[in-house]
Amino acid sequence: MTTALRSAGTHSLGLRDPSLLEFRAPVAGEWIEAREGRRFAVTDPVDGSLIGHVPDLGAEEARRAIDMAHAVQPEWARRTAKERSRILRRWYDLIIEHADDLALILTTEQGKPLAEAKAEVVSNAAYIEWFAEEAKRIDGDVIPGATPSQRILVLKQPVGVCAAITPWNFPNGMITRKVGPALAAGCTMVLKPAAQTPLSALALAVLAERAGVPKGAFSVITATQAQPIGEEFCRNPKVAKITFTGSTNVGRWLMREAAGGIKRLSLELGGNAPFIVFDDADLDAAVEGALASKFRNAGQTCVCANRIYVQEGIVETFAAKLAEKAAGLKLGRGTEAGVAMGPLIDDRAVAKMEEHVADALAGGAQVLVGGKRSSLGGTFFEPTVMTGIRQGMKVTREETFAPLAPIIAFRDEAEVIGMANDTEYGLASYFYARDMARVFRVAEALQSGMVGVNTPALANEMAPFGGVKQSGLGREGSKYGIEGFLEIKYVALSGL
Ligand code: NAD
Secondary structure, eight states: OOTGGGTTBOOOTTOSSGGGSOOSEEETTEEEOOSTTOEEEEEOTTTOOEEEEEEOOOHHHHHHHHHHHHHHHHHHHHSOHHHHHHHHHHHHHHHHHTHHHHHHHHHHHHOOOHHHHHHHHHHHHHHHHHHHHHGGGOOOEEEEOSSTTEEEEEEEEEOOEEEEEOOSSSTTHHHHHHHHHHHHHTOEEEEEOOTTOHHHHHHHHHHHHHHTOOTTSEEEOOOSOHHHHHHHHHHOTTEEEEEEESOHHHHHHHHHHHGGGTOEEEEEOOOOEEEEEOTTSOHHHHHHHHHHHHHGGGGOOTTSEEEEEEEGGGHHHHHHHHHHHHHTOOBSOTTSTTOOBOOOSSHHHHHHHHHHHHHHHHTTOEEEEOOSBOTTOTTOBOOEEEESOOTTSHHHHSOOOSSEEEEEEEOSHHHHHHHHTOSSOOSEEEEEOOOHHHHHHHHHHSOSSEEEESOSOOOOTTSOBOOSGGGEESOBSTGGGGGGGEEEEEEEEEOO
16 A cells, blocks of 8 residues: 555544554445545644544445445355354454554544553454354254154345444444354345544455455445435445434434335444342442543543442432542553543533532532543543432433533432433343342342353443434344344245
8 A cells, every 4th residue: 555545534543553544435345535636634632633534425425335336246145154253353453453553543543542442453353253152153953844844944145235323432343243143154244434534444445454354344334424324325225224323213214214225234332231239238349330430531431330320328429429439540542541431522512511400419419520621621521420420410310421420329229220221222230149039139120131240341242232212123143143133034845
């Protein structure tokens, strides 16, 4: 690759392999540059400085990518599972080998601390490793037939061309979880990453090509105007399935648009996770859990604790401990040593945080720590802990998606289950308790796709990640994660 071709970039970030910082997009088997100067800036959220420009593509490029994905899909699906598996495994190995560079690209365009970025890269590459193995386990069934001479043969086949749309908060991980199972199943993929964080997607595509993913089997459409591309994905008859991670509103829109073609859909949408601490819990473990869940990625995580319910007798101690820990979190540029929290992604995110804090204060809540923008300026916001929160305040109804830990006192199990489930969302929930009878009762009563009991860590490649209610459809990871990329066909075999 020549320097001239990658000229839209301004610097190499000091990568060990500078060719991972790609400013062109792989579309229909070719790395393309902006047409007629249509490109957009990718900036560092720490200070708004320019990292480089990428092509601002549209429906036309999406259509070309879909055509090519459609043309190459049958050949990809015809390869043996072992061959697809080998290529995916190579992709995984390359990601691990280049994890430091990928993390640096991620931190620079998204802002999270480098250690978190590296953890995102490595833990989500594991989905590719996992699905490389699952590719070889796509088996079917033989079922007795309706007559003695008949058998029912159940086959699983790839759905075909998949279109993926991913958000900026996990610019690397949200992609590997989708592309891994799709390619493993024998599908091909056209991806539209978030406009704030296209460079992580492009770097992954560079490595996919190096691993041997065929030309056109994985295209990336970088764009600022999402809707025309969403429409193309939903209306193009060659797209069989749409897999989306993002807000519930956009998920709802995609569902409506995709209804015309009865497209398969997987949706990983917003959350409003309750984090419950019962009075028999290990209090210090609960404080550590809340800290990790709430302030990781500056609270910009779909599964992060959005409402922290603490039983009356321990609420003051819990709040004081959490506030002390939160006050100790160092803010700054993600590449600096010791930094625990980066900036928020943009001004809109800061405005939402401020709105939720103001609404709670107006309702009589108190700020224990934080509550305001950081003196670092830009979009940095202090880690915030508030008490005196009541059910019904904005923080309890909407996803704050920022570093606000609102603490709500509760009386007993029945009351807290009622409050925890009082939301249209159902992605993650957490609770800390020791009484085993309570553990089973509460885990079963919480209306969410995932429940963390005495742990804030839910996502790994072996677990089925996903939500209920308006948090989505389908699961990513585990043996269930490949099913959304497969169709079931049954063949009636008759001896006569
Ligand atoms: P968003 O819905 O605004 O954007 C997500 C993606 O959708 C982006 O790529 C965006 O460009 C694209 N998009 C927006 N409108 C579109 C349209 N009309 N057609 C096609 N694409 C469109 O969400 P966001 O603000 O980027 O991300 C935050 C949201 O994502 C939060 O609600 C969060 O909870 C959710 N999220 C969910 C999960 C999960 O696994 N459930 C994971 C991460 C984030």
